[in-house]
Amino acid sequence: MDQNPAIQINALLKNYGPVRALRGVNLQVRRGAIFGFLGPNGAGKTTAIRCMLDLIRPDGGTLRVLGLDPQKRSVEVRARTGYLPGELAFDGNLTVEAGLRVLASLRGNHLDWPYVLRLARRIDLDLKPQFKNLSKGNKQKVGVVQALMHRPELLLLDEPTSGLDPLMQQEVLRMVREARDQGATVFFSSHIISEVEELAERVGIIRHGQVAETVEVDTLKRRSLRRARVRFQKPVKTQFLARIPGITILVQDDSQSVLLQIEGEMDALIKALARHPVSEFETERPTLEEIFMAYYTEEQEVR
């Protein structure tokens, strides 16, 4: 396998008139990985993906997709990439099958059509209706099939499960994982935390056109804030807990029960609690959603 990263972005800039959509994005995605690009609407996720396909031209920075410059070798990049746009639009008068065949013809008709049919069957996609008569969910299914149908080396998926029911969401995520198992790199954007948590190995968090952090999903969950609920056997003056570095008392129900927020290691807390009779000690990891919100809250506080 080629050792170049599947995606290498350095200091990518993109402005839409006065709006600074990307303000120096840096990102690297290794081959064969599933990478989640997480951020709220308007953060710059779609803009970054569209730069990778040369649909829009960056104002600065460098970009390599599968080791190629998308501006100079756009046809090659697109031939090896499957793209699912955030909102799929197509010639409404064509049937789904005719539409897929048009797209296949743009790829030189080198498609394994039985494979296309298998993909469609897996997500219950009827090929007969006209595109204009499809629901949002069915349009999304067409998008998924056309992105996967040529077995691309790189999948760029903009909100891949948007509009799908939970069962179909699971099936699409399975299909994406299978594509990865067959060697594809997957780069997908989302603002649905559970989806990223379930699918991605690494995640890039983008806010206001900059990648705030790129990190393994597990690491992110491990190293961030936790919560602990402590119940003492008898009433205790809990102020000593607040003096431990990294500990915040979130809720004090009564003198026997507290809810704590723990930042960093738990060693100091455990040692401090050991001096008191504890009847219950429960910890919980926050969901990625809570971590994500913490990012934004912190940033807003700084501003």
Next chain:
Amino acid sequence: MITVILQILRRSRGAILGWGLSLGLLGFYMMQFYDTLAEQQGILEELISNYPPQLMAFFGGTENLFSPQGFLSMEFFSIMPVIVGIYAIVTGSGLLLGDEENGTLDLLLAHPVSRTKFYFGRAIASALSIALILIIVWIAFAGGVAISEQLDLGALEMLRPFIVLFAMLFLFQMLSLLLSMVLPSRSTATMAAGLLLVGSYFVNSLSEFNQTFDKLADYLPLRYYQSGYAIEGLNGEWLLGLFGFGLLFALLGWILFLRRDIRVSGEGSWRLPGWLIPWKRIRKDS
């Protein structure tokens, strides 16, 4: 590129047949009308002499009305640049911007086809769609001429005014394509090209009677349109000029398309500043 051409032709087949057959039927009917006209030439000449010359100018002029070329100009070819021009302008402005505005272009250009091939494939297909319409109409005309007792024209002679008409329509189609790359929306590009076409028609029609219009008409494309008189022979310079400007517009449009950021559905383009739009000012003031 063939794929792109075939895709557009497939999409336009209804329009090609609709325009081609309806205009062809009109032409076939007109050819039969010429026989009656020739038989009643005396009466009609007297009648027409009472019409204001400005009015006749709008329908292609009065000169040689009873000759085949004069008749064809007045009844058909003088107005066709405006009528089929609407089709040419709408298809030209929508060729790329139509798909961009509905969000389809984003998906199509994410496939392995270069922008150059995509652009020229579509431009060729849209010019071919006009050519196919005109071929259908020409076949109907040739059929009508064959039946007519008075019109002594061969099929190839009949082809000449269609070549000239095609050149004119090609020019306006490529102009509206270029304008769609420059202006913020498909509708503004259609409007601008349409205004130029209709304005050109009026100025050219009135140029016989007004010196200012006559000078202005020299700078407008319809001055170099031979209409039905092309039956007598093609003006090579005029024809090359029309095709040349059409190609120039196509090339300029291509350069702009290569540099263009493809918008997704709902994304706006540039806008005139608010202070330049009177109705916006009024709304703001109120």
